[in-house]
Amino acid sequence: MSLKIIPIVFPMQEKFSVPMPQGAEILSLQRNESTNNPCLWVLADPSSPQVERHFELFRDNQVIPVDMGIDREYIGTYQYQRGEVIAHFFERIN
Numbered sequence: 001m002s003l004k005i006i007p008i009v010f011p012m013q014e015k016f017s018v019p020m021p022q023g024a025e026i027l028s029l030q031r032n033e034s035t036n037n038p039c040l041w042v043l044a045d046p047s048s049p050q051v052e053r054h055f056e057l058f059r060d061n062q063v064i065p066v067d068m069g070i071d072r073e074y075i076g077t078y079q080y081q082r083g084e085v086i087a088h089f090f091e092r093i094n
Helices: none
Strands: 004-009 015-021 025-032 037-044 050-059 072-080 085-092
Touching (some): 037 072
Antiparallel strands (some): 050 085
């Protein structure tokens, strides 16, 4: 097994899923300066099987439902369009 830091581009949508190697640890959430795309950087074994992981985006002052049986883990905050849009990312963990 060998670990690598892998960039994963994701869509700027309220709910989305992205495949990544099983057991990947999310390190950072930023804009990739070379591609100008929003990106997650993960630490993972690239030979591990791919699994879908599910994420949600919430903007400032948006209501986040807490009574739907969904657990979330905060990943990070992403600003784009020169700070005109601020989005907070959570991973759905159940």
